Amino acid sequence: MKLVSVSDQQFASDNYAGICxxxxxxxxxxxxxxxxxxxxxxxxxxxxxxxxxxxxxxxxxxxxxxxxxxxxxxxxxxxxxxxxxxxxxxxxxxxxxxxxxxxxxxxxxxxxxxxxxxxxxxxxxxxxxxxxxxxxxxxxxxxxxxxxxxxxxxxxxxxxxxxxxxxxxxxxxxxxxxxxxxxxxxxxxxxxxxxxxxxxxxxxxxxxxxxxxxxxxxxxxxxxxxxxxxxxxxxxxxxxxxxxxxxxxxxxxxxxESGTWLKNANHANSAARRLASQIEDLPNVALMFPVNANAVFLEAPEAVLSHLREKGWNFYTFIGGGARFMFSWDASLERVDVLAADIRECALVGQV
Amino acid sequence: MKLVSVSDQQFASDNYAGICxxxxxxxxxxxxxxxxxxxxxxxxxxxxxxxxxxxxxxxxxxxxxxxxxxxxxxxxxxxxxxxxxxxxxxxxxxxxxxxxxxxxxxxxxxxxxxxxxxxxxxxxxxxxxxxxxxxxxxxxxxxxxxxxxxxxxxxxxxxxxxxxxxxxxxxxxxxxxxxxxxxxxxxxxxxxxxxxxxxxxxxxxxxxxxxxxxxxxxxxxxxxxxxxxxxxxxxxxxxxxxxxxxxxxxxxxxxxESGTWLKNANHANSAARRLASQIEDLPNVALMFPVNANAVFLEAPEAVLSHLREKGWNFYTFIGGGARFMFSWDASLERVDVLAADIRECALVGQV
Amino acid sequence: MKLVSVSDQQFASDNYAGICxxxxxxxxxxxxxxxxxxxxxxxxxxxxxxxxxxxxxxxxxxxxxxxxxxxxxxxxxxxxxxxxxxxxxxxxxxxxxxxxxxxxxxxxxxxxxxxxxxxxxxxxxxxxxxxxxxxxxxxxxxxxxxxxxxxxxxxxxxxxxxxxxxxxxxxxxxxxxxxxxxxxxxxxxxxxxxxxxxxxxxxxxxxxxxxxxxxxxxxxxxxxxxxxxxxxxxxxxxxxxxxxxxxxxxxxxxxxESGTWLKNANHANSAARRLASQIEDLPNVALMFPVNANAVFLEAPEAVLSHLREKGWNFYTFIGGGARFMFSWDASLERVDVLAADIRECALVGQV
Amino acid sequence: MKLVSVSDQQFASDNYAGICxxxxxxxxxxxxxxxxxxxxxxxxxxxxxxxxxxxxxxxxxxxxxxxxxxxxxxxxxxxxxxxxxxxxxxxxxxxxxxxxxxxxxxxxxxxxxxxxxxxxxxxxxxxxxxxxxxxxxxxxxxxxxxxxxxxxxxxxxxxxxxxxxxxxxxxxxxxxxxxxxxxxxxxxxxxxxxxxxxxxxxxxxxxxxxxxxxxxxxxxxxxxxxxxxxxxxxxxxxxxxxxxxxxxxxxxxxxxESGTWLKNANHANSAARRLASQIEDLPNVALMFPVNANAVFLEAPEAVLSHLREKGWNFYTFIGGGARFMFSWDASLERVDVLAADIRECALVGQV
Missing domain, CATH: 3.40.640.10 (Type I PLP-dependent aspartate aminotransferase-like (Major domain))
Structure with missing residues (x-):
């Protein structure tokens, strides 16, 4: 109830993660x-x-x-x-x-x-x-x-x-x-x-x-x-x-001292790239900016974003149809894949 | 070296304690x-x-x-x-x-x-x-x-x-x-x-x-x-x-929820009272204020305070010869007794 | 030298005027x-x-x-x-x-x-x-x-x-x-x-x-x-x-008590309208905003404004070629006419 | 009515004076x-x-x-x-x-x-x-x-x-x-x-x-x-x-340029000295501070100050019985003399 399990991770903010x-x-x-x-x-x-x-x-x-x-x-x-x-x-x-x-x-x-x-x-x-x-x-x-x-x-x-x-x-x-x-x-x-x-x-x-x-x-x-x-x-x-x-x-x-600062950052960045790589070929959805770090900004029709929300995803939106996903040091790569799949599904539905 | 063991506790501040x-x-x-x-x-x-x-x-x-x-x-x-x-x-x-x-x-x-x-x-x-x-x-x-x-x-x-x-x-x-x-x-x-x-x-x-x-x-x-x-x-x-x-x-x-807030406070207060009770009969040393909570303020000749410092005790001092001792949620009562004994010794030396 | 006579009035700011x-x-x-x-x-x-x-x-x-x-x-x-x-x-x-x-x-x-x-x-x-x-x-x-x-x-x-x-x-x-x-x-x-x-x-x-x-x-x-x-x-x-x-x-x-506040304002406003009325037919020069009060904003090619400056006129300019003239309670109508004539001359020169 | 004539000057503040x-x-x-x-x-x-x-x-x-x-x-x-x-x-x-x-x-x-x-x-x-x-x-x-x-x-x-x-x-x-x-x-x-x-x-x-x-x-x-x-x-x-x-x-x-700054100050200072010199011998009234500039501070029994107020004088008072008189660039020396005489009268009355 109160705890958010890995299978429920959201990527609205990297402030959602806990202490490493x-x-x-x-x-x-x-x-x-x-x-x-x-x-x-x-x-x-x-x-x-x-x-x-x-x-x-x-x-x-x-x-x-x-x-x-x-x-x-x-x-x-x-x-x-x-x-x-x-x-x-x-x-x-x-x-x-x-x-x-x-x-x-x-x-x-x-x-x-x-x-x-x-x-x-x-x-x-x-x-x-x-x-x-x-x-x-x-x-x-x-x-x-x-x-x-x-x-x-x-x-x-x-x-x-x-x-x-x-x-x-x-x-x-x-x-x-x-x-x-x-x-x-x-x-x-x-x-x-x-x-x-x-x-x-x-x-x-x-x-x-x-x-x-x-x-x-x-x-x-x-x-x-x-x-x-x-x-x-x-x-x-x-x-x-x-x-x-x-x-x-x-x-x-x-x-x-342990290099964790960099390890955590690398993980977060790779989660972002992982999402980006799975959706860059989609119609209807475009990266607003190159993915250099741990954020992915998507441009998509409001219908697509709306579907995505209905599927239970939280994210910040921008005027004109943008969505932000931000990955933390403990981002679950499985969840990233689920998100990618959901975006794909929504984008294709949006297309029709 | 870097860790302060219980036997080294100081009572200069209740901010010295850690997390309960x-x-x-x-x-x-x-x-x-x-x-x-x-x-x-x-x-x-x-x-x-x-x-x-x-x-x-x-x-x-x-x-x-x-x-x-x-x-x-x-x-x-x-x-x-x-x-x-x-x-x-x-x-x-x-x-x-x-x-x-x-x-x-x-x-x-x-x-x-x-x-x-x-x-x-x-x-x-x-x-x-x-x-x-x-x-x-x-x-x-x-x-x-x-x-x-x-x-x-x-x-x-x-x-x-x-x-x-x-x-x-x-x-x-x-x-x-x-x-x-x-x-x-x-x-x-x-x-x-x-x-x-x-x-x-x-x-x-x-x-x-x-x-x-x-x-x-x-x-x-x-x-x-x-x-x-x-x-x-x-x-x-x-x-x-x-x-x-x-x-x-x-x-x-x-x-x-556990009542720890009160338990911790009671412990700190009792440490202060414990110190006060052991030194209130001393010549040369007087309580500056009644001990209501977790602080003890002593008035004593500079020579007494100086001896106390030489014995390794840290404390804040006041103009005119006052010393503050402040007890935390984890104050060691044994250390309080050591402090009391040291004050007694310094006070008697100071008297001579 | 130090005094600005009426014949030298500038209309860069209504703060240039003195006390009525x-x-x-x-x-x-x-x-x-x-x-x-x-x-x-x-x-x-x-x-x-x-x-x-x-x-x-x-x-x-x-x-x-x-x-x-x-x-x-x-x-x-x-x-x-x-x-x-x-x-x-x-x-x-x-x-x-x-x-x-x-x-x-x-x-x-x-x-x-x-x-x-x-x-x-x-x-x-x-x-x-x-x-x-x-x-x-x-x-x-x-x-x-x-x-x-x-x-x-x-x-x-x-x-x-x-x-x-x-x-x-x-x-x-x-x-x-x-x-x-x-x-x-x-x-x-x-x-x-x-x-x-x-x-x-x-x-x-x-x-x-x-x-x-x-x-x-x-x-x-x-x-x-x-x-x-x-x-x-x-x-x-x-x-x-x-x-x-x-x-x-x-x-x-x-x-x-005397109504001077309104009299002064009316004079300043009329000076602005007076300028505007004399230049609104000019080619090359356009009013940037309707003249409701005591300001006149002109849009004109930089060459026109530059000529105007060479003739000794001071005014604030805007990016893209605007000039502001602001009239005070004691604006000299003769000077307004001189300014209007100078703008006309510069505008026509600018045209050629 | 609205104008304070010289014969009504108060010395509560040197801000009461006008423009020289x-x-x-x-x-x-x-x-x-x-x-x-x-x-x-x-x-x-x-x-x-x-x-x-x-x-x-x-x-x-x-x-x-x-x-x-x-x-x-x-x-x-x-x-x-x-x-x-x-x-x-x-x-x-x-x-x-x-x-x-x-x-x-x-x-x-x-x-x-x-x-x-x-x-x-x-x-x-x-x-x-x-x-x-x-x-x-x-x-x-x-x-x-x-x-x-x-x-x-x-x-x-x-x-x-x-x-x-x-x-x-x-x-x-x-x-x-x-x-x-x-x-x-x-x-x-x-x-x-x-x-x-x-x-x-x-x-x-x-x-x-x-x-x-x-x-x-x-x-x-x-x-x-x-x-x-x-x-x-x-x-x-x-x-x-x-x-x-x-x-x-x-x-x-x-x-x-005219030296007025110094002339005005000299006048104000001399008004203060003039008052002081006329009252320094009084019983019941004492200067609180030497008169170096344009202020006179008097220590006097509340009864004396009270009488003085009843005579129409305004002044700032201090806890414990002090009164401040402050002289401006246009202090009327005749009024200073009237004030001195009134203080004298009040002081002597206060004495009895």
Missing amino acids: PEAWSAMEMANSGHAAAYGNDYWTQRSSDCFRTLFNKEDCEVFFVFNGTAANSLALASLCQSYHSVICSDFAHIETDECGAPEFFSNGSKLLVANTRDGKLTPAAIREIANKRKDIHFPKPRVVTITQPTETGLVYTVDEIKAISEACRELNLRLHMDGARFANACASLGCEPADMTWKAGVDVLCFGGTKNGMAVGEAIIFFNRELAEDFDYRCKQAGQLASKMRFLSAPWIGML | PEAWSAMEMANSGHAAAYGNDYWTQRSSDCFRTLFNKEDCEVFFVFNGTAANSLALASLCQSYHSVICSDFAHIETDECGAPEFFSNGSKLLVANTRDGKLTPAAIREIANKRKDIHFPKPRVVTITQPTETGLVYTVDEIKAISEACRELNLRLHMDGARFANACASLGCEPADMTWKAGVDVLCFGGTKNGMAVGEAIIFFNRELAEDFDYRCKQAGQLASKMRFLSAPWIGML | PEAWSAMEMANSGHAAAYGNDYWTQRSSDCFRTLFNKEDCEVFFVFNGTAANSLALASLCQSYHSVICSDFAHIETDECGAPEFFSNGSKLLVANTRDGKLTPAAIREIANKRKDIHFPKPRVVTITQPTETGLVYTVDEIKAISEACRELNLRLHMDGARFANACASLGCEPADMTWKAGVDVLCFGGTKNGMAVGEAIIFFNRELAEDFDYRCKQAGQLASKMRFLSAPWIGML | PEAWSAMEMANSGHAAAYGNDYWTQRSSDCFRTLFNKEDCEVFFVFNGTAANSLALASLCQSYHSVICSDFAHIETDECGAPEFFSNGSKLLVANTRDGKLTPAAIREIANKRKDIHFPKPRVVTITQPTETGLVYTVDEIKAISEACRELNLRLHMDGARFANACASLGCEPADMTWKAGVDVLCFGGTKNGMAVGEAIIFFNRELAEDFDYRCKQAGQLASKMRFLSAPWIGML
């Missing part, structure tokens, strides 16, 4: 006796070092906060003032799904939204927005944020990120990366985390743990230490400093 | 398969109902947030506007230890701090502050907040709370209760949660889970539903809506 | 001896009453603030919380020219921008935006703001406003009117101020004084007194309470 | 023809240069805002972040009379209030507060603000300011001066403005125009240009950018 065994074990390991509060503990030190190792960068600062909304908003607020603005894509989660959190944390920084075809920002779009207004009657652009992978399931190549960061330097803008599904991007590109971030010019990364298999928690990584000045105060004031910090930090040890 | 078995099991139970995100799940519904049952009140609203700083700040912000003010005691955690969070979440509400002898607000102090200024050049008082038990380890009696809430009604002020250690107060008074809260005139309660034995998480309970209007939006915008909400809510089921 | 004689005299009259500070003076009382008379409404609240940005932002902030949103047109001054002030004063309320052809909001556009999202991941719509006349120089008819306010009631939205050039709209419609505001369902009006001929200052009028609760505190906290208030309020007496 | 002739004339001079908006005009440039000349410093930035609350709050907000704190005295206007404006503009910066005997901050008090807390649970001190002259009518000597600024440098704090009555301090010390400000280590000064004889307006002067980065955006967003800026800036030309 490695994160769970690390939490269990940390739940042994007493430890100092507020991050002055062994586990937090060790997990911070895990990130330094992962990114092959000693001089970076790592902070652990509760969720992605806070991670993104705090990071952006640290990069600009209230009268500055943040350039993002029209699909950006900070614009579409954070209920004004970036504006709240920054006390009013405006999001300047680029219209994009697929959720990917480009140097051209950034330049156009940054150069549009140069007067004090409009918030001064100060930060660019990109989501890697994008909310549409696309992955920026390292070269694309470099091109964006070059535009940023030229325009005196900071570069933030919303990595709510950062692991999925790494798995997709097969590159080192460093290549996709600080070596490509990213100033601050929000690395998502929740969707990667943890219960809660995101890491904020400042590759430029100066930008992190007093960021610990900022987290504390904003209600994002955990007293029993070890339970927020230790799971990362389980994820990072 | 009942909270852990509930989390484990919830970590089964998939569940809807953002609180639309079985566990969150069930834990909300646990609170309704515990408080014997059907028409109340329950919200789960990550920590106490956020719980208090969000609740206070919902009760006033930026140009209003909040009356609190000079020992109030929101004033002394939340890094300006209440001002941040409310966009500027001022805390009007009553000087108290022991951390307890009184109707007289509230009236004095509320009536001091009536002009628009000073923020208009709108809320009173009391901490139950206080940061000094005292517990307001039900009658004291009623007297405060009467003053609030008279002055058109809302009443908020910071219950970071709410369970300890209930255990101390031996009364029903309802008696100490909505039946006594409390509008909003922040019920602390972390210090009570959970990994993370506090519940905000609005006894007056109108005050909770759009509070879910407020939480979301402020980065306090967990995507995998079940891991924030399910532990409460483990705590509340 | 009636406002000046009222200020002079008020500058006699001492008066109580912060609005507790004769002049402020009298000017507030002028508004009550003008709007034929005794039970309304009037506040005087320094400028339009503050007036709009404070009014909007009083109508919503940070996690709410404000529906406006894509030409709205609060979106395009207030540097994020609405977001700043409200601590994060998002502006939901309707794409419009001409700057006018419609019930349909409001309904579409208000109904688009109903989940807590997006700020809840709470206010609609319309600019009367619009930034494009159009005037909503009374029926149009009524239709908008009906949509607002239906959707549980408040209705705010940015009346930076409110007088010009009244002059254009020839209706009573009451008809266009509270009788048509407007909750709060920002009535602009600066562009109407004053040195500084806007009035905020709450037609619903409950909405004005503690608004005086809000103004004070936001740095918008003048100590020598009489110099902000008295000019309104000069404007309103 | 020199400010008026300058405003009149500026009200000639058209001028560019938002400060891009001749008058604003010239008045900025007046300040550069007055302070003998070319490389400083000058901004004109509407009132003192905004000036102080914007300046402080530019010197710290929301999780920082501002050290001030317990008499500081920002703490006692700005309705939480500093917290609002800064989005939550806490004021750390030093208890003082007389409103004057000292290096010792600053050090004590700055060193009290060094943990992230309390806002980090970042700015010191002093009011010159203090709200108690005292003037810091140049050496006192230097000692304070040395403490600031040592503690990595910025130094802000609230100069709502800056001219009165200059008149009192007889020193150059530069000596009392940037040469003594002040980073930012808010120079008050309103109490000095203007209708409205304060100047914010950044002696360190780097601190002024994007401050124009900050003013705009906060509703403090006047469109017809010349009417805010030109009066300063009238005040500064």
